Amino acid sequence: MSQDKPYILVxxxxxxxAPGINALALALKxxxxxxxxxxxxxxxxxGHAITLSDPIRVTDFSKNGLWRGYSVSGTPADCVKIAxxxxxxxxxxxxxxGINLGSNAGxxxxxxxxxSAATEGTILxxxxxxxxxxxxxxxxxxxxxEFAIQISQLVLKKGLxxxxxxxxxxxxxxxxxxxxxxxTRQGMANFAELFxxxxxxxxxxxxxxxxxxxxxxxxxxxxDVAIRENxxxxxxxxxxxxxxxxxxxxxxxxxxxxxx
Amino acid sequence: MSQDKPYILVxxxxxxxAPGINALALALKxxxxxxxxxxxxxxxxxGHAITLSDPIRVTDFSKNGLWRGYSVSGTPADCVKIAxxxxxxxxxxxxxxGINLGSNAGxxxxxxxxxSAATEGTILxxxxxxxxxxxxxxxxxxxxxEFAIQISQLVLKKGLxxxxxxxxxxxxxxxxxxxxxxxTRQGMANFAELFxxxxxxxxxxxxxxxxxxxxxxxxxxxxDVAIRENxxxxxxxxxxxxxxxxxxxxxxxxxxxxxx
Numbered sequence: 001m002s003q004d005k006p007y008i009l010v011x012x013x014x015x016x017x018a019p020g021i022n023a024l025a026l027a028l029k030x031x032x033x034x035x036x037x038x039x040x041x042x043x044x045x046x047g048h049a050i051t052l053s054d055p056i057r058v059t060d061f062s063k064n065g066l067w068r069g070y071s072v073s074g075t076p077a078d079c080v081k082i083a084x085x086x087x088x089x090x091x092x093x094x095x096x097x098g099i100n101l102g103s104n105a106g107x108x109x110x111x112x113x114x115x116s117a118a119t120e121g122t123i124l125x126x127x128x129x130x131x132x133x134x135x136x137x138x139x140x141x142x143x144x145x146e147f148a149i150q151i152s153q154l155v156l157k158k159g160l161x162x163x164x165x166x167x168x169x170x171x172x173x174x175x176x177x178x179x180x181x182x183x184t185r186q187g188m189a190n191f192a193e194l195f196x197x198x199x200x201x202x203x204x205x206x207x208x209x210x211x212x213x214x215x216x217x218x219x220x221x222x223x224d225v226a227i228r229e230n231x232x233x234x235x236x237x238x239x240x241x242x243x244x245x246x247x248x249x250x251x252x253x254x255x256x257x258x259x260x
Numbered sequence: 261m262s263q264d265k266p267y268i269l270v271x272x273x274x275x276x277x278a279p280g281i282n283a284l285a286l287a288l289k290x291x292x293x294x295x296x297x298x299x300x301x302x303x304x305x306x307g308h309a310i311t312l313s314d315p316i317r318v319t320d321f322s323k324n325g326l327w328r329g330y331s332v333s334g335t336p337a338d339c340v341k342i343a344x345x346x347x348x349x350x351x352x353x354x355x356x357x358g359i360n361l362g363s364n365a366g367x368x369x370x371x372x373x374x375x376s377a378a379t380e381g382t383i384l385x386x387x388x389x390x391x392x393x394x395x396x397x398x399x400x401x402x403x404x405x406e407f408a409i410q411i412s413q414l415v416l417k418k419g420l421x422x423x424x425x426x427x428x429x430x431x432x433x434x435x436x437x438x439x440x441x442x443x444t445r446q447g448m449a450n451f452a453e454l455f456x457x458x459x460x461x462x463x464x465x466x467x468x469x470x471x472x473x474x475x476x477x478x479x480x481x482x483x484d485v486a487i488r489e490n491x492x493x494x495x496x497x498x499x500x501x502x503x504x505x506x507x508x509x510x511x512x513x514x515x516x517x518x519x520x
Contacts, residue, residue: 185507
């Protein structure tokens with residue numbers, strides 16, 4: 001194994017057998033030594049869950065000799081933790097999570113297992129990227145895979161600020177229809193949840209959660225808007241959740257309270 | 261049912277039978293009409309997971325006639341979604357999540373089911389509070405329950421900024437030992453994960469994840485530091501994850517790239 005090539009940990013939330021992770025691993029092989037450590041089954045919408053109450057099982061996995069790694073009975077965040085904490089012989093230089101089926105933009109960033117894997121990499125001090133394709137069917141992986149190479153090279157060269165990862169969404173169109181790249185912010189359009197209430201064969205009530213974005217937030221720097229315009233969207237995501245601007249006002253609350 | 265009293269949705273991630281949610285529901289009954297909608301079992305460290313691939317079951321729950329609500333076969337975020345989307349007859353005025361056993365400070369905020377329930381309330385446009393007690397054993401709930409009343413009244417009166425919730429941690433000491441309240445920011449001390457590798461009776465490898473905070477970040481405005489000093493810590497948490505400061509630098513990356 002050469003120490004000169006960057007060591008790249010590839011993961012996802014669609015599971016190690018998903019076609020998107022295969023496209024990503026094959027692409028990144030061209031610029032580094034790739035190891036794939038990913039959930040053994042689909043773990044979408046798991047947020048930043050980690051597995052503390054159950055044992056975590058790890059199984060060798062090889063994709064027809066094209067790439068190798070481990071499948072893990074846990075969440076995307078678990079995969080990155082156990083990769084760095086127990087499985088890998090050395091620290092990876094980069095974590096890349098994806099290529100996810102379905103965009104991870106707007107409020108969805110909060111629920112995204114794809115993004116949580118990149119967040120976990122960042123927490124562990126490793127530059128990390130999440131990459132998603134804005135479709136659930138008929139994926140065209142090539143443009144996303146090609147962009148994954150370019151952005152990985154940039155991040156390997158330049159690094160990323162503390163606590164910050166790149167969240168990338170690629171429109172699902174052929175390469176020649178991609179109009180460019182836009183740096184965006186996380187949109188804030190809410191979801192409209194629908195709960196479909198049903199009765200099971202044993203006469204018990206259950207619900208299916210469903211939902212769609214209520215209305216897209218407009219503004220050309222919004223992630224969802226960029227994707228809709230056939231642009232690759234790059235949002236720098238930071239996981240310091242403190243609302244610093246509100247702290248002075250909160251201090252006033254306490255002062256008023258003390259006066260009483 | 262009086263429409264004058266505030267309508268308060270109480271939830272948690274320790275499960276509807278946990279003593280902390282009972283202490284919280286009983287306390288908030290003194291200032292409002294309380295409904296409890298919480299997971300049917302412990303859902304710690306689930307992050308902001310939501311349940312899309314499985315049906316969600318809902319069961320009536322009554323705590324000896326002291327309070328009532330529903331137990332839900334889902335995550336804390338599911339509970340808030342299904343409460344507002346399907347179960348409650350009107351929108352709650354406030355969501356309070358807790359009282360969690362174990363602090364939710366620093367990086368843990370990202371993994372916290374307790375905080376995710378409050379985040380979900382905020383996403384749905386309802387002022388929301390997460391409250392945790394910094395212990396896993398011998399909890400002293402009274403100071404946290406009493407402070408939950410005070411801060412709920414403040415939030416009901418003043419509201420909260422967009423996309424912002426309050427994340428509160430209370431030290432586990434008798435009331436007279438609590439030295440005050442401090443507005444804090446999310447600490448950034450990393451965890452040191454340990455993976456305990458074992459062999460099961462069928463000779464298969466498995467791992468237990470364990471970990472502890474590597475080193476506390478110092479600084480009196482850090483959440484963990486405040487708790488350690490026997491202060492109630494209030495961190496305003498915002499879920500706009502965009503790292504705005506890094507956007508100009510990222511724009512430069514793209515410009516440099518185009519020049520080539």
